[in-house]
Amino acid sequence: MFDYQFLKSADPEIYESIVGEIQRENNTLELIASENFVSPAVTQALGNVMTNKYAEGLPNKRYYGGCKFVDIAEELARERACRLFDADHANVQPHSGAQANTAAFLALLKPGDKFMGMNLAHGGHLTHGSPVNISGIYFHVIPYGVRKDTGYIDLDEVEDIARREKPKLILAGASAYGREIDYAAFRQIADETGAKLMADIAHPAGLIASGLIKSSIPHAHITTTTTHKTLRGPRGGMILVGSNGENDMGITTPKGKVKKWSEVFDSAVFPGAQGGPLMHVIAAKAVAFKEALEPSFKEYSKQIISNAKTLAQALSDKGYHIVSGGTDTHVFLVDLSNRGMTGRAAERALENAGITVNKNMVPFDTQSPFVTSGIRLGPPAMTTRGMKEEQMRIIASLIDRVLSDLENEDVIRTVSKEVTELCRQFPLYDVPD
Ligand SMILES: Cc1ncc(COP(=O)(O)O)c(C=O)c1O
Structure with missing residues (x-):
């Protein structure tokens, strides 16, 4: 399936480590909920010469020449992502889920601002306010959690905390929480308390794309995700903005300029949080999104649940x-x-x-x-x-x-x-x- 003839002679040690990893993946039961096995087409797209290309900026608006072909790949990735999630706008450049979250914080918060995120010990992610992560170091995090008696997110507690603390942002999403998240209820709480709603769907993204569980896209001001978990793409991140009219309404920047949400998030990714995008990974994301648009992916997602x-x-x-x-x-x-x-x-x-x-x-x-x-x-x-x-x-x-x-x-x-x-x-x- 894979052809490693050049690598084998150029670097036998790395070749052997890759063979070892293939054997480990083949011969063990992989039950880590955040891992998956990409298709041969995705791995081939990952190992391509687009890694050579600098493409700072966005398709047709780059800071470098020679972007004609990488533009094709990125446009396909963005258009497929929007179709998959019924979104208005997608930024497919974040190198990882953590980078996507950092860009979202950069767009919506200033250092010292308050945001609410799910307690790490209750299923939240490191990037949702852990004291060792930039989210907890630069911002004032107020955690919420699950009910002790049910193990479900305590929406009453979320509402009480939001009314009391008036955070600028509420983050709905988790790494170790098996229940559906009620994004509409989170949005209601955010609206009532003057907060913005960010959803991090890194874990259930594939199930949401398949329409099997509720989507954050119609409710959240911004949705972040990884592309490598249930979505079964290459390791990476993405930002989505919903097609709920919010994007057109815009956001007033600190300088008083009204910008579309999508523009604000795009500039938070680059130049805010990253330099040149990984164009080979973006090509592989496009391939994975094409696979996820196939009816068979919905059958796969149903089988996962x-x-x-x-x-x-x-x-x-x-x-x-x-x-x-x-x-x-x-x-x-x-x-x-x-x-x-x-x-x-x-x-x-x-x-x-x-x-x-x-x-x-x-x-x-x-x-x-x-x-x-x-x-x-x-x-x-x-x-x-x-x-x-x-x-x-x-x-x-x-x-x-x-x-x-x-x-x-x-x-x-x-x-x-x-x-x-x-x-x-x-x-x-x-x-x-
Ligand atoms: C909810 C959530 N957000 C963000 C991330 C970070 O993704 P990455 O490891 O790609 O930075 C993860 C990773 O597990 C996650 O579970």
């Missing part, structure tokens, strides 16, 4: 505590505190058995982020391999066997063999010679 529900239910049936009792999306958290083990110990044992997950804090966790009381699971990558409900039940039982006897090397060895066999039945990538 069904697989996630099945996996969560099968673990729950075995006595595992699923935060919020299940999932509406592709991801859920398992709280292991009733099993007498930490997330770190579970992650290690599962990795030794060939099952890749990540430790994760659970709401109201008493452990540190390096230890945690939970693990986060999601089947987007395994669904790409073709696995369905039957395999999710098998995976739940493999996980249970490892976690029920954490220190037992024999169990880990036997499960590891079964993992390899299961992977063999769902081939992924050819290994180069």
Whole structure:
């Protein structure tokens, strides 16, 4: 599938590391909710000569000559992104989700301004106000969280905090939250309290593009996302502005000039937060968006949700505590505190058995982020391999066997063999010679 003839002779060490990674991806069960396997077409677009090209600016408005062909790629990416999300405007240049969020903050906040983001320990992301991230260092973050009794976002709390604190921005979105987010309710709270609404749909973007869960686009002033999770594109970020008339209404800049929202966000990406865009990655984003516009992608997204529900239910049936009792999306958290083990110990044992997950804090966790009381699971990558409900039940039982006897090397060895066999039945990538 992949041709590495030049790399193999030019740099055997890097070649070997890539072959090792192909084998690891082929032979392990990838349950990290934020990972996926891109198509061969996406990897080919990624490995192309557009990496050579400087293209600061936007299509047909560049600071460099020679942009005729990269303009074609970026226009296709932008137009496809707008069709996919029913958006008015897309900026496909952010190098990552974190860069997209930084650009959004730059456009909407000044240092020291208040914004509300979901508590990291309740499922929020590092870029939503963590004290070690620019979002928490430069801005005054007021966190909101989930209800202890239900595990669902506490919209009453969001409203109370917003009325009291009058933040400039409310950020709706999460990294470890399996329930649908009610963007319309967030927008209502934002309007009532004079805040702008930013949505970060990095995790469920593919499910939103498929029309299976509620979209942020009609409600949020700005939506940011990654392109590599459920959307199954190359590693990267994107900013979307909704087709709700908001874009045309514009925003008054500090100098009193009225600009379209899209113009403000475009200049926050470049020159605000980045230099030259990664044109090879943008070409690969365009390919992934084309794939996501196919009817088969909607079937894939439906299968992800069904697989996630099945996996969560099968673990729950075995006595595992699923935060919020299940999932509406592709991801859920398992709280292991009733099993007498930490997330770190579970992650290690599962990795030794060939099952890749990540430790994760659970709401109201008493452990540190390096230890945690939970693990986060999601089947987007395994669904790409073709696995369905039957395999999710098998995976739940493999996980249970490892976690029920954490220190037992024999169990880990036997499960590891079964993992390899299961992977063999769902081939992924050819290994180069
Ligand atoms: C909700 C959310 N936003 C932003 C990001 C950051 O994306 P990246 O890792 O591409 O910077 C992530 C990554 O996991 C995320 O989950």
